[in-house]
Amino acid sequence: MKFQRQRREEININLTPLIDVVFLLLIFFMVTTTFTRESHLSISLPESSGETHSAPQEVDTIDVVVGSEGQYTVNGQPLVSHDALTLKRAVVKLAGDKRDQPFVITADANAAHQSVVTVMDVAGQLGFSKLSISTRKSDD
Template sequence: MKFRRKARENVDINLAPLIDVVFILLLFFVVTTTFTRETQMKVDLPEAVTGAPLEDSQTKPLEILIAADGSFSINGKALLKSDLASLLTALEREAAGNFTQPLVISADGKTPHQSVITAMDAAGKLGFAHLRMTTVEAQPAP
């Protein structure tokens, strides 16, 4: 007795839809990913022999960071232009109407004096009353 063999069906896996799905997923992840570039300024603070540490307070102070080239950064966000108008606008936005909070100016030791005066002028025009300058403690001479 001879059994008939069934003809084998060729099984093909169509990869075209799988490749389409992979490319759509890739496109989705590329579009939804946010790319941020952290920028920080390197500031070498000037030295001072006397001074008082910042007392703990309920509100976090605003910080104006001034680099050696005179560029401004407020709370870690760099400003595009280093002029009084853009500094005033950025300070108003960051303060959100609360001009009673402390304002800390951290300027590099080699910063042009005019940049520090511009920051102090902007603080004065907006009505900040608590203004501090950041320094580092002077090291004793060997």
């Protein structure tokens, strides 16, 4: 006896609705995306024109001077290297455990911004809270 095999329906997935949904999502994200335009600003940094206050000089002040070439001087002692680790070691050696001392940054007008930010970063990592940047009075 010969039996006929039942024909199986071929199983397939219709991808057309899936592709439609993907294209709709793509169009939605393209329409709702905002594009930012980067622009370079030319700025001129201000000078201090206020009156100077004659505060009593504290002996325990940490004064970091940033030179025009990025060299550092901590309380009058020039550092051998211009990196953050050397600066951090010099400040720790000078300050010890006292983190409540005033930390004054004096930078040359031609010093790189990164050099000043490095000094501020070292002061923040070491926990100094009294950070100030010195300026010169403008010649009016």
